Amino acid sequence: MSSETREALAAALAAATAEVSRYLDGRTTPRSPASPSALAAQTAAVDLSAPLGTLDKALEEVRELYLDHAVGYHHPRYLAHLNCPITIPAVAAEALATSVNTAVETWDQGTSACLIEQKLIDWVTDLIGFDDSGRPDGVFTTGGTASNLQGLFTAREDRLSRPAPGSDDAGDRCARLPGLRIVTGEHAHLSVVKAARLLGLAPDAVVTLPGDGDQMDPATLDRMLSTLADAGHEVAAVVALAGTTDHGAIDPLRAVGEVCRRHDVWMHVDAAYGGGLLVSPTRRDLLDGIDLADSVTVDFHKTFFLPVAASALLLRAGSGFRHSTVSADYLNPADGDDHAVDKSLQTTRRFDALKLWMTLRVMGAAGIGRLLDSAIDVAARIGRTVEADAELELVRVPALSTVLFRPRPAGADGRPVSDAESDALVRPIRDALFAEGRSLVAATVVDGRPCLKLTVLDPRLADEDVAAVLADVRSAARYLAAGMREATTAGVLT
Secondary structure, eight states: OOHHHHHHHHHHHHHHHHHHHHHHHHOOSSSOOOOHHHHHHHHHTOOTTSOOOSHHHHHHHHIIIIITTOOOTTSTTEESSSOOOOOHHHHHHHHHHHHHTOBOSSHHHHTHHHHHHHHHHHHHHHHHTOOGGGOOEEEEESSHHHHHHHHHHHHHHHHHTSOOTTSSSOOOHHHHGGGEEEEEETTOOHHHHHHHHHTTOOTTOEEEEOOBTTBOOHHHHHHHHHHHHHTTOEEEEEEEEBSOTTTOOBOOHHHHHHHHHHTTOOEEEEETTGGGGGGOTTTGGGGTTGGGOSEEEEEHHHHTOOOSOOEEEEESSGGGGGGGOOOOTTTSOTTSOOOGGGGOSOSSOBOTHHHHHHHHHHHHHHHHHHHHHHHHHHHHHHHHHHHTOTTEEEOSOOSSSEEEEEEOOBOTTSOBOOHHHHHHHHHHHHHHHHHHOSOEEEEEEETTEEEEEEEOOOTTOOHHHHHHHHHHHHHHHHHHHHHHHHHHHTTSOO
16 A cells, blocks of 8 residues: 555545534434435436545535435434444554455454454353363354354254254255254244245245243143154254343243253353443353353444444354365365354454454453343333333333333323224334434334334433433324224214
């Protein structure tokens, strides 16, 4: 890189930093109120065959197309999805990793970056509690969906490498594939079904168990595994959940793990959401039994407060990564050294591990964990506030950092809306708030009924911001409920 290029790089980084500062300083709401059609027209008008010629012009265009309308996850009134505010050391790491552009796949490309990544993998497997005798290992991925896919792929290959039921050998794997099953709870992430499809399993391969509340019931699991075996099916994996997306519920991991061991079945723990509890100073016990897992998914870009993307798949026995290894003479010859690419479904991978390294070295594990503890405490306070509000109905006591509730505005006669009316209000409230842009909340379905959801990952979320969001919800609910009743009276709705 020439001195002129280095100067240009420094100037580009400075200009980009200035744009970020402008974005942060100028954002008074979580999103702009611009309509989808207006944004689509603005983007469609760009002629990609006509370059702008300078970085300044490109930044100005990006400001108008993107930054002015980008959803601000850092904003205190953004409470919609599992998007976290991010640590400053991780942002610095992003600048370093992107500028150097290291590919972490082989030693001759990654060198010390490979060592840093492996050091972090070893650290996380130790946090989980994996026994060193199994030589645990892991790999960074792009997110929980990718980690779950590779974990279930590894489980499938492990099952098919064993003797078929009633046989002394593995037999015909193609003949066995339709009989493989994945057992999980009713609140499993959509990536479990997606993985089953990608792995070529049968359409009914994912067996969903009714829960004990929001958790998997170990006794029900025990009976189902016996039933499946009696029917001639093989269970590739049981997927236990450590933080369901909506409820934040954590399965009884130790009891589930003991059932899996009795049946000799692979246990995968999806801790994409709850993985940050591994470093919690006060709530690590919520993950009791995670050490019994054969594989674990952790998303660092959720409850470790890192920028997207940073996730990892961790295996109790690192030898399981052999199922992901394909050698090429030009890259990772079979008679050569071990390489990171031997463990990955990707070939080229960014040095995303640096974000975790920098954050850990500045803040420490307990510092990261305290951020999550604070966010959970905030969610608990919001839950109590909602429960005490006559116009809102708390659906669940928060388990981690999500708050589920329904609108209950009163009509002119003073009575709250009916269940059916409340259900009908949920999506319109969510859509109205999103269109306005002042407060962003999510909507989901719990126990067959729609409800609103606040996802709290800002450890410094102030009570006045929570009050403002809830006030916007109440205001929208009253307005929409009044319109609904007027329409019903006019015979528009039945």
